[in-house]
Amino acid sequence: xxxxxxxxxxxxxxxxxxxxxxxxxxxxxxxxxxxxxxxxxxxxxxxxxxxxxxxxxxxxxxxxxxxxxxxxxxxxxxxxxxxxxxxxxxxxxxxxxxxxxxxxxxxxxxxxxxxxxxxxxxxxxxxxxxxxxxxxxxxxxxxxxxxxxxxxxxxxxxxxxxxxxxxxxxxxxxxxxxxxxxxxxxxxxxxxxxxxxxxxxxxxxxxxxxxxxxxxxxxxxxxxxxxxxxxxxxxxxxxxxxxxxxxxxxxxxxxxxxxxxxxxxxxxxxxxxxxxxxxxxxxxxxxxxxxxxxxxxxxxxxxxxxxxxxxxxxxxxxxxxxxxxxxxxxxxxxxxxxxxxxxxxxxxxxxxxxxxxxxxxxxxxxxxxxxxxxxxxxxxxxx
Amino acid sequence: xxxxxxxxxxxxxxxxxxxxxxxxxxxxxxxxxxxxxxxxxxxxxxxxxxxxxxxxxxxxxxxxxxxxxxxxxxxxxxxxxxxxxxxxxxxxxxxxxxxxxxxxxxxxxxxxxxxxxxxxxxxxxxxxxxxxxxxxxxxxxxxxxxxxxxxxxxxxxxxxxxxxxxxxxxxxxxxxxxxxxxxxxxxxxxxxxxxxxxxxxxxxxxxxxxxxxxxxxxxxxxxxxxxxxxxxxxxxxxxxxxxxxxxxxxxxxxxxxxxxxxxxxxxxxxxxxxxxxxxxxxxxxxxxxxxxxxxxxxxxxxxxxxxxxxxxxxxxxxxxxxxxxxxxxxxxxxxxxxxxxxxxxxxxxxxxxxxxxxxxxxxxxxxxxxxxxxxxxxxxxxxxxxxxxx
Numbered sequence: 001x002x003x004x005x006x007x008x009x010x011x012x013x014x015x016x017x018x019x020x021x022x023x024x025x026x027x028x029x030x031x032x033x034x035x036x037x038x039x040x041x042x043x044x045x046x047x048x049x050x051x052x053x054x055x056x057x058x059x060x061x062x063x064x065x066x067x068x069x070x071x072x073x074x075x076x077x078x079x080x081x082x083x084x085x086x087x088x089x090x091x092x093x094x095x096x097x098x099x100x101x102x103x104x105x106x107x108x109x110x111x112x113x114x115x116x117x118x119x120x121x122x123x124x125x126x127x128x129x130x131x132x133x134x135x136x137x138x139x140x141x142x143x144x145x146x147x148x149x150x151x152x153x154x155x156x157x158x159x160x161x162x163x164x165x166x167x168x169x170x171x172x173x174x175x176x177x178x179x180x181x182x183x184x185x186x187x188x189x190x191x192x193x194x195x196x197x198x199x200x201x202x203x204x205x206x207x208x209x210x211x212x213x214x215x216x217x218x219x220x221x222x223x224x225x226x227x228x229x230x231x232x233x234x235x236x237x238x239x240x241x242x243x244x245x246x247x248x249x250x251x252x253x254x255x256x257x258x259x260x261x262x263x264x265x266x267x268x269x270x271x272x273x274x275x276x277x278x279x280x281x282x283x284x285x286x287x288x289x290x291x292x293x294x295x296x297x298x299x300x301x302x303x304x305x306x307x308x309x310x311x312x313x314x315x316x317x318x319x320x321x322x323x324x325x326x327x328x329x330x331x332x333x334x335x336x337x338x339x340x341x342x343x344x345x346x347x348x349x350x351x352x353x354x355x356x357x358x359x360x361x362x363x364x365x366x367x368x369x370x371x372x373x374x375x376x377x378x379x380x381x382x383x
Numbered sequence: 384x385x386x387x388x389x390x391x392x393x394x395x396x397x398x399x400x401x402x403x404x405x406x407x408x409x410x411x412x413x414x415x416x417x418x419x420x421x422x423x424x425x426x427x428x429x430x431x432x433x434x435x436x437x438x439x440x441x442x443x444x445x446x447x448x449x450x451x452x453x454x455x456x457x458x459x460x461x462x463x464x465x466x467x468x469x470x471x472x473x474x475x476x477x478x479x480x481x482x483x484x485x486x487x488x489x490x491x492x493x494x495x496x497x498x499x500x501x502x503x504x505x506x507x508x509x510x511x512x513x514x515x516x517x518x519x520x521x522x523x524x525x526x527x528x529x530x531x532x533x534x535x536x537x538x539x540x541x542x543x544x545x546x547x548x549x550x551x552x553x554x555x556x557x558x559x560x561x562x563x564x565x566x567x568x569x570x571x572x573x574x575x576x577x578x579x580x581x582x583x584x585x586x587x588x589x590x591x592x593x594x595x596x597x598x599x600x601x602x603x604x605x606x607x608x609x610x611x612x613x614x615x616x617x618x619x620x621x622x623x624x625x626x627x628x629x630x631x632x633x634x635x636x637x638x639x640x641x642x643x644x645x646x647x648x649x650x651x652x653x654x655x656x657x658x659x660x661x662x663x664x665x666x667x668x669x670x671x672x673x674x675x676x677x678x679x680x681x682x683x684x685x686x687x688x689x690x691x692x693x694x695x696x697x698x699x700x701x702x703x704x705x706x707x708x709x710x711x712x713x714x715x716x717x718x719x720x721x722x723x724x725x726x727x728x729x730x731x732x733x734x735x736x737x738x739x740x741x742x743x744x745x746x747x748x749x750x751x752x753x754x755x756x757x758x759x760x761x762x763x764x765x766x767x768x769x770x771x772x773x
Contacts, residue, residue: 031384032697135690
């Protein structure tokens with residue numbers, strides 16, 4: 001077995017690589033190395049200097065750039081050298097822009113609040129990276145995700161379970177993995193807690209043992225995605241038209257104007273630009289009419305949603321209805337619901353009790369206890 | 384695992400003779416070549432011997448050799464040095480589109496300072512037409528800079544013709560000969576060059592040292608300030624061990640190039656023929672006659688170079704997708720783009736052989752390579768689609 005381990009330069013993927021290096025033979029049967037470190041170059045941080053407040057040609061400092069920066073590649077290479085692994089940087093910038101960045105921006109423009117990490121996992125990490133792994137002669141791909149994979153010996157299907165550390169579980173971002181991808185994926189950290197991983201990294205004196213975790217979307221290092229969208233749109237010459245529109249109440253009164261749907265997320269209270277007696281929240285986006293709809297906190301509570309592009313990890317047939325705990329955003333506590341599998345990879349979810357700010361563009365992931373049954377993208381929220 | 388090094392255009396191993404020659408200059412003869420005392424004299428003597436050795440290799444005079452930190456510095460020193468020393472009001476420089484970045488980026492920097500630069504295109508062969516250089520000349524042209532051997536394709540430029548043109552028009556002529564020195568005859572008189580860049584680590588010498596040949600009487604301004612070393616042409620305490628290594632490498636080059644060229648050329652031809660025979664849809668890029676005997680650039684349809692190089696490396700064979708300096712960049716090679724192969728640039732692989740390759744290396748490569756290509760193609764969606772339509 002030859003394993004390609006994705007190394008971002010962070011402590012998790014570095015520790016995943018360390019565990020593999022320790023538990024693998026030096027070479028696979030054909031004499032090639034058994035573990036190979038790979039860093040995916042996904043985004044050029046120098047590309048949108050406007051976004052970082054930099055002049056063209058200037059290099060951003062360490063604090064301002066996280067993913068795919070020369071510093072991260074440097075760290076990943078340092079760890080690979082430390083572990084004695086062959087190490088390569090592969091360039092997926094084209095694919096990443098096409099499959100992750102552009103959909104991210106378009107989703108925002110359409111009034112959604114997207115999560116690029118899930119798209120990146122399915123389209124890049126477990127599609128492109130597996131392809132590259134196979135090309136270079138590896139048969140498995142490992143990452144530092146906190147999740148677990150089990151093979152059901154009776155059915156031969158692969159099951160996806162939450163990580164041992166519930167506070168770090170990343171299964172929410174992995175709902176899109178196909179059976180073929182799960183068969184080739186390895187998550188060496190699935191059985192550990194974050195604290196254990198940190199401690200193991202320190203114990204081994206990994207060069208990145210003390211490196212802080214990254215918090216933000218990797219290609220928006222400052223966390224200011226509005227600035228990013230703005231910079232990207234001007235680079236691409238694709239300013240939306242019209243950019244702004246009306247802010248209306250649920251009963252249709254015009255309360256003000258906005259500067260583009262991408263500036264709002266569901267549940268948002270601050271920054272609406274006008275004051276009223278009772279607190280108002282963004283409760284709906286209306287991309288067709290370029291409207292932001294605001295209302296009371298109560299109006300944010302909804303029970304039903306339609307989910308598109310559902311990927312079933314467990315075998316579920318069309319028309320089947322089952323009870324599940326459904327998670328509608330990464331930090332959401334999965335809530336009891338009934339899931340009905342529909343046609344064309346769609347599903348309808350009905351929560352037992354209403355949930356706050358169910359947001360189109362986010363993922364809805366269905367759990368049976370610790371196991372991921374499937375998941376998809378929130379397309380529509382219904383009353 | 385067996386390892387085969389086929390990336391000699393990126394760098395070469397140091398020859399054992401070179402290594403031996405350098406050794407005393409770290410511990411015993413460590414002096415500063417500018418010092419008056421015995422230690423300094425030892426170092427100075429070594430420098431001057433190296434200067435003679437390099438001069439002999441190029442058919443130049445020793446006092447025309449300036450030691451530098453390598454090819455990049457030599458190119459910078461030549462381009463900036465000539466332009467800055469020129470008293471013309473308007474300045475124009477001519478170069479070609481497939482130069483190494485050490486020349487191209489320097490030319491871009493000159494443009495930012497108001498110098499006009501013409502980048503003469505080359506044809507699909509990767510060889511420039513001297514007539515096109517001549518046509519680009521204008522009354523304010525101060526320098527023509529055309530590389531000798533291209534690093535990616537190995538193609539050799541017609542320097543003699545360009546040298547003749549430059550001399551007739553009284554224009555300084557520089558060549559970046561980093562890839563050709565030691566591999567083919569490089570005679571500054573025959574080629575008619577006024578300035579020539581070379582680097583030690585491409586001819587079995589150490590990294591971090593090179594030289595610039597500057598024809599006597601050439602007006603050149605130094606890039607750096609800080610001392611009177613190298614006849615005021617390059618200040619800074621000389622890298623004595625490195626320069627000794629360069630000298631020894633030059634001496635070996637002078638002695639051996641003819642027999643080596645033949646032997647390396649025969650291995651390259653066998654590798655090239657072997658690949659073309661065993662792998663369908665593979666083509667040699669660039670002119671096959673006018674090129675270095677050590678280099679072949681082969682395009683494999685439906686292959687992504689990056690994956691190929693990694694797959695080969697994991698099986699012990701080192702080759703490259705182009706200039707090592709461009710690794711990790713997404714931009715297709717400017718050389719392949721310039722010869723009209725932008726679309727196929729990412730499927731081109733450079734194999735560059737050297738003195739230390741053996742016939743067994745070629746056998747091993749020919750055994751490993753075809754299944755690697757097959758494996759990569761089998762995973763290429765475009766290849767599978769084309770296979771169905773055929």
